[in-house]
Amino acid sequence: MAILPRSWAVIIANVLTPLAVLVFSSGFFPYKPLIPGLARFEDGGNYTATPKAFDKVIFMVIDALRSDFVYSNNSGFLFTQSLIRSGAALPFTAYASSPTVTMPRLKAITTGSKPSFLDVILNIAESDTSSTLAYQDTWLAQLKANGGQLVMYGDDTWLKLFPGMFERADGTTSFFVSDFIEVDNNVTRHVSTELSRDDWSAFIMHYLGLDHIGHKAGPQSPYMTTKQQEMDSIVANIYTSMEQQQHLQSTLFVLCGDHGMNDAGNHGGSSVGETSPALLFISPKFQALDILRQSPTDSHSDFQYYRTVEQTDITPTLAGLLGLPIPLNSLGVFIPELLDLWETRSQRIDVLLSNSRQILRKMNEMFPNRSFDINSMDIACDSGPLVGVDLALCAWFRVNILLQNSGGADKNDLYPELESALFVFLKQAQEVISSAASDYDLRNLLLGLAITSFVVLLPLPTIYTLLCKSGCAGAFFALCLLGYGGMMFASSYVEEEQQFWNWMFTAWVFCLHVRSSILPRCSMPSQERNTRFYRLYDLCYSNFGALALLLSHRVLRRWNQTGQKFATDPDIARTFFPSHRLILWFLVILTYANTCRHLLAHRLSKLWQLCCVTMALSAFFLKLSYVASDSPELLPEALLVLWKRGFDGGSTVLFTRLVVVGIMFLIPLSMCIRNIPQLREMRVVPSTVFHDALTLFLVTQSRATNIPIFLILRAHANILATMNLSALELAITSLIAQYMTFFAFGGSNSIATVDLSNAYNGIGTYNVVLVGILTFISNWAGPIWWVSAAQVLRLNQARHERESHMAVLTFHMAATLLSVMAACTILRSHLFIWTVFSPKYLYAMAWAILNHLAVNLLGEVLHLISSKLANHSAVELL
């Protein structure tokens, strides 16, 4: 068999793609250099440690504790609110910068530094230990260096970040999202034992249940209030112990969230809900400060309750209160409200000075070519508007002048001025350091870009001849690519990418409509066309196919509102279905019935029918059991009662595995059972057992509210099947449909919309590979379905048509990847680089590596193998 050079070009392009992604990523997500070692008091120079305000700390993290969960009117934290009213708790909103996922946030809380975006990936690939904080300066390391003992219960991210740090620990994995109860009981059962012991100086708890409820059911879920009340009772328990027990007299209790959540209950992005967790410092000592606050307060839509501080401020504040040196890499500023714990003003100034010297050292590290010596000041502070480092330097200059004036003597009248000058400097320095661009490895960025450009060039000759030959479709494809490439440079279009694909889809349907109204259709053999049914069918589809496509697409477009600008608008999945549950379940049952009908149509023996009906029924009951346990508010009472009576208490893990194995088993089974050929003509639309079994599996891996989408997808495929699309048109249709359905299922270019609710179906113990695969499948269910549907539509394609299909797909993948990479390189100092463009790059990686290489290419290879096998068996039969 002669191998054409142009198919080799496509193969080489696909092989080079992972390399390009790898090289570019290594340049785009560099490890940030950190100052090694632990801070000591003598480092800073001539000052001494201020007396500590507390001996011990109880640090309680509640995952995804958004500020309003504690502070607003409808919170379950009633005891905590009474503490705020009495002044025993100082409430704040702590700004958590993007990426708002647990591991980077814990790094920010403990080191006081801003974690890099790489930590997002490491957060998901949890087994990775390269991101450990064992050798970094944290307040935990400082406590341990000062002879303290630490204990830790809860999220095992802490154990991975701090290996060997804890005297006693019990970790729970944070990845079983559907577990609301056990994760928290596992922490709570240790609380009273630890409270009665006096050997620790830091007692850390990390509760995960609230986050899990958010992911599964959202912030408005009925579980939420119960969970808040449970958390509140633990706060009450700890506070009472602090009041009563002697060894807890000098203990600070910190209650905080690591990040918030958005209205859908997810997090990772930079919306205001996600970046606004609560932060409370609690101790009976604070009552003496006499700060009285209102609590609860009215709900704020911007989640900014009380005063907003940076999350990194926790580190220097804790260090100051516990009498520790401030960790070296901290960017935090001591929280002013807590300064009042020290009685003399000189002590307060000392605390702020040590904070300033530490942050000045960090600044020195970042701007090595600037002189921070006060005597060789080279800028004129009085003239003109200053920016960035200069402004910080001038603030420091002013602090020094005031210091010299005070001369160490207790001129109390200078202290307030000095205090405010110090705060001005600290805030300014914090801003300068955190906004400084990260160091990209530009060489690797350009190398990655070069390899991707090469990947684009490889299939270009094939594509060029193909596009030139094919008129309107070719021009449309070129315009689509150019438009997409340009769009990647505008942050709002990246956020609203679904609009582009919906817009393109409508235009493409119009193109197909115009084209099909020109081409005479003669797809079916004449004897098949004779029956009245087919004539009606054909007539409807040919005249109104495009209209039906547009109509169903219009419904699809409203299914899940996504993106940023219109994300909160009412839609079908989140607004309509919860209040029309019967319609939802009618459609869900219809989807299962339709899939079952398609499966049945393949073989008509009794055994096959029995197997198909069994599989479809058990898949449906599996979904029912998931919904009943995760989001019972979606179930009508009748179904819920039925469920409770019949199935409750069974092992869903085992059940899931049985169903998945059963679905996979359908494919070999269909080959064994003999086909009855006479009845094949009944089939209107071509399909394969593989496609229908895959549909059943994808339905299982989708959220209940998304299941009826498969009905629409089926209708789309049926209409397209009647349109006699050419190879290029099919390739374009498949591409647009893949992207369009990804967004229709609720996907977006934000980390926050990664749906984890189906990522643990049937998984007993955490396994990064399996969870990764299931996460991908449940988020890319639409694209995967379309890849398979396009395979079905292309069953009769000739070899060269199949090759050009792959060439088009490869070219599109490479071109989109190139435009995203170019945007990330050119806009690397853009304000939104970490909130918009980097997530987009991660998604582009997933589209290229997983959706293109793993799904599209694998589908093609599978088809080649199966057709080879079919040929072989045909030859053998002859």
Added chain:
Amino acid sequence: MASPPPSPLTTNSAASAPPDTSNKPAAPPVNILPTQLATTYSYIHPAALLSAFAARFPALVNDPVSEMAQQLPFLALAHVAYVMICLPAAGTDSATTTAAATPTSPSTPTAAATSSASSATTTTTGSTTNGNVILRPGRVGRRRTKDSSSSSSSTASAIRGRVVASLLSLTLTTLLATPVLSILLILFGAPFTTHHAQTVLCAAHMAILSSLALVYVHGVDGNVWKEVWGAKRPGDVVWGGALGTCVGAWLGAVPVPLDWDRPWQAYPITLLTGAYVGFVLGSVLGRSVLFGKRVRFEEGEDVKKVD
């Protein structure tokens, strides 16, 4: 301006073209009437339309619904004037307008073939050369001049015919094109549960821009409207304007998702702007460089090709 177009009925290379009649347009491309007034006004109208739109733009941003509703009668009036002055009405003899290049005259069998569904009055020669409005299916609005020899009365009846034709096309535009365009707007992504007034008004504006002239020129000739539905009319000032309006409105959706938070990004404004600009561009291009050309979708052909 374009040179006189090649005859739309002389087909191009038959090898690649489908064998059926899809190559021949149901009606030839339409030209602006060859009078001085028509030529001048055909330039004034789009310019006036655009400048009026630009002048009223701040008011449109301020309150889209009331502004669109207020401007609708003026737009209708201006457009009716435009089609009456510049375009041949349906059923009138277009031989004078498209000059010798168009072999369509009532006496030739071609015209009889293209208007086969119409009543026999179409083919009666002489008396129907001027002022005869045929709106298929033939019963509505057919006017017949009694006296063809008197030039003054024929001019008067021609004007009367035009008025009737334009009023009828205005009615059809309002009653049929507006709902159809509203539905199309929604199918292409306009809000379905809210903004109903905006959608209908925007569709009404688009209908007047796109369909009024089409109805005025082609009446309710089913074959022409099939071509319109399939977007394969040959390029001329009417079809160019109609297609331009729709494509412009489609392109007008582009700035909506931007996070600029400007008031003019609200739903119908950008679409309407796109429709107006598209109408003007489409008419100008349709009568000049793209005259007689059609969008082609067959494989193995160029995108656009002179018929």
